[in-house]
Amino acid sequence: MTDTLTRDRAADLIALExxxxxxxxxxxxxxxxxxEGVYVWDVNGKRYLDCLAAYSAVNQGHCHPKIVAAMVEQAGRLTLTSRAFRNDQLPLFYEELCTLTKSHKALxxxxxxxxxxxxxxxxxxxGYEVKGVAKDRAEIIVCKQNFHGRTLAVVGFSSDPSTYRGxxxxxxxxxxxxxxxxxxxxAAINENTVAFLVEPIQGEAGVIVPPAGYMKTARELCTKHNVVLICDEVQTGLGRTGKLLAEEHEGIEADLTLVGKALSGGxxxxxxxxxxxxxxxxxxxxEHGSTFGGNPLACAVARAALKVLIEEDMIGNSERIGARLKANLASIKSDKVKEVRGRGLMLALELTEDLGGARPYCEALQHRGILCKDTHDHTIRISPPLVLTADQADWIAEQFEAVLRA
Structure with a gap:
């Protein structure tokens, strides 16, 4: 009877949504x-290994107790002041974030x-005030197949019709x-170019890793032509690729680096x-701001999220376990697999195009206790929390092999 009620509860919630x-x-x-950690439970009590981690927002694992404690403590003291006044968490957040990332300033x-x-x-x-570009002539170079969010400005330079159509x-x-x-x-750089916006690895496009040396060359070109290099590390940053920032793989520093998602541990x-x-x-x-940007609750949570990321060696774990998982997935003998790619625990398994898409395979994995997300029709993204263990990584590969062989 109880099992029937929980199944009905799930159906009721889906119906309401x-x-x-x-x-x-x-x-x-x-x-x-x-x-908790790498696992989530549904309303029926079934446990799943989360292989999406909220698009890399939950790098530190679900409900990390130290981040919970920081959030609860700060929520009981002060949550929001707006930036009209100062608060005692923002300066400490600035110091810790900038010191960790070797940045001069943070917004x-x-x-x-x-x-x-x-x-x-x-x-x-x-570009207008320092480089001297003529009024309203500034150009920013972007990459095809990019994903930088859902705002009107951003979708306007997307190459994905489902993102910009209408x-x-x-x-x-x-x-x-x-x-x-x-x-x-x-070839695209001219006197009006003020910036180049790029993802070190394209996430939504299917975890596309650029050719070796690309980011280093981009840095050199931006320096040569006095162009601001903007690295969007919202998904790739904070340990996801086995480095604190993905730009470190080629030893570069962007002029503007964007972080988010895992900055709060979800x-x-x-x-x-x-x-x-x-x-x-x-x-x-x-000239720019946000009522909630830099609020004390956000800063306290982010400080705790950064602290556990470093103290618990989640970045090193991402590098080690990610290499293990990638090798295990790549060793699967199946003509359904076109490619396994990625860095750290930012991985993707691309299926051949004659299979009807990746979603049925994500649904099959769900039945075996793994939650993944399909992207760009034929690709399965695999990005579990950075606290993943070797045994858990091996189990993930076993489930993928079983589904691909079915």
Missing amino acids: TLYGATNYKPLDVVLTRG PMNSGAEAVETALKVARKW FGPFAPGFVPVPYGDAAALE FYPVSAVLSNDEVMSAIKPG
């Missing part, structure tokens, strides 16, 4: 109610999309080039634009 919710998502039909926001919009504004302002007209000033093509990047929307002094100095009081 369908009745009252907007249809801008098509989730798997699993209703989650609890999480706090809430979502990753807001961080992207902030960087676009900062880069344009710098939302025009769009803001001008964005120049798309093929991802991973350094020659195309150089507890609260927190993002930040990290910058050098020269570029960030273009923004003056009153």
Whole structure:
């Protein structure tokens, strides 16, 4: 009787969501109610290994007790002041984040999309006031197949029709080039170019890793032509690829680096634009801001999230366990697999195009206790929390092999 009631409860919740919710998502039909570490439980009590980690927002694992404690403590003292007044958490957050990432300045926001919009504004302002670009002529180079959020400015330079169709007209000033093509990047740079916005690894496009040396060459070209390099590390940053920031794989530093998602460990929307002094100095009081950006609750949560990331060696674990998981997935003998790619625990398994898409395989994995997300029709993203163990990684590969052989 109890099992029937819980099944009905799940169906009832799905029905309510369908009745009252907007249809801008098509989730798997699993209703989650609890999480701990790499695991989540549905309302029926079934346990799943989370292989999406909320698009890398839950790098530290679900409900990390130290982040919970920091959030509860701060929530009982002070949550929001707006930036009209100072608070005692923001300076400490600035210091710890900038010291960790070797940044000169940080500008706090809430979502990753807001961080992207902030960087676009900062880069344009710098272009006009420092580089000397003529009024309203600034151009920002972007990559095809990018994903930088859902705002109107951002979807206007997307190459994914499902992202931009029906939302025009769009803001001008964005120049798309093929991802991973350094020659195309150089050819697109002119006297009006103020910035190049790029993901070190394209996440939503299917975990696309650029050719070796691409990011280093991009850095050199931006320096040569006095162009601001913006690295969107909202998904790739904070340990996901086995480094604190993915730009470290080629030993570069961007002028603006965007972090979010895991900056709060999945507890609260927190993002930040990290910058050098020269570029960030273009923004003056009153020209940009957010009521919630840099609020004391967000700062306390982010400080705890960064602390456990480092103290518990989650970044090193991502590198080690990610290599193990990738090797295990790549060893699966199946003509259904086109490619396994990625870095650290930011992985993807691309299926051949004759299989009808990846979603049925995600549904099959769900039945075996793994939650994954399909992207770009034929690709399964695999990005579990960075606290994944070797045994858990091996079990994931076993479930993938079973589903692919079925």
